[in-house]
Amino acid sequence: MQQMQYVEPGSLTEALQTLSQNGEEGKVLAGGQSLLLMLHLGLVRPAVLVSLQRLSDLTAIAYDPKGGLRLGAMTTQRAIETSPLVRQHCPMLARTSSLIASVHVRMLGTLGGNLCHNLPGADPPPALIALDATVLLASTRGVRELAIAELFSGFMETAVRPDELLTEIRIPPASLGGRAVYLKHCVRSVDPALVGVAVRLKLAGDGVTCADLRIGVGGVSPTPYRAGSAEKILRGQRLSRDSISAASAVAAAECDPITDAHGSARYRRKMLEVFMRRALTGGWNGDGAAALC
């Protein structure tokens, strides 16, 4: 660790070349709010730290009706939380950002950095799964677009290859309407989520049938995931207390909960059922009070 090098590329091209040259030895430094903790704990020991702080192009937030919402990977959580564009078009994401750790962490922590570390209990992953987001991964070999759920490949692992850089997060226009809720359960408000449930739900014209929905879950299992079985129970069905309870019970039965210092697997499973029910109810009747934990 004493020999670690630090570089600050001045352009995206230069950053991608640096990553390509260093392979497994290189590590991207975004806001540092996950990485510095991991360095301190000795979980990672890269030979070269590639800082993105000079790449100001990666901090843009843009919206257009055709492309939806696009967030540069270096956008800080605080910028997302306070952005008029995000608050207008995707209030659920702004609220999710506001629930991350503390103001201190959100000042520096970035959306891209959060996703690329895939730490247990991170808030943005379930929200972005429910929003059907995609990410752009760039390298000297080109750019590929990946569905957000495919990014999270395992416990603290992602599909980002060593020479790749996550540059942008995209939320499609179809995800920006309808009702969206993110609920977080934790013991202290600065903690990671023991359970994080995000729901985006579209009602049919009759106002009681669920035309479509997407559910993202974080904090419970080794990696964030889409709760497909629970979705299947409700899609095209009449929403009611009973159908929501049934879907929540299936989600709890099917999860693969972890035990850590914040809570046991048994507790996580129970709380997933409770918070899934609350999030679905909030998405159904639009009751903000019910949706707030």
Add this chain to the structure above:
Amino acid sequence: MKYPVTLGVNGESFELLVEAHKPLLHVLRDDLNLTGARRGCESGYCGACTVLLDRQPVHSCSVLAVAAVGKEITTIEGLAVNRQLHPLQEAFVADGAIQCGYCSPGFILTAKALLDGEPQPDSSTVREWLKGNICRCTGYAKIVSAVLNAAGKVRAGEGR
């Protein structure tokens, strides 16, 4: 590997040689003798190491010193001017918002960043901003009221 860096701290410029992995906290304490930034959890939770980076509160344990080049760094030592305490510092003393004092620099700097951007915060905004700072002696009620009292004094023109 060591890098030559120039850090702007409390309005002064310091030239130093720092290792790539060194957190700003260690450089402030060990190289610049600015021990008001406290070493607490070193995990980005407790807030004892809070400093202002370009006027915003950050955990200095979670910032690399090499990455702080070109930024304006403020520690608690930079708050008093001509031995005159900042209204926040005075309010913390007057309101009994200090006991052992270990967390106080972090609380005061976080509150300063808040008041600089939002001179009339309500109690819930103060609490929201102070979530990233932990105190284990006083309880938080006196700290919140000290910040609100200081905000009143700053507005009344009694301080800066």
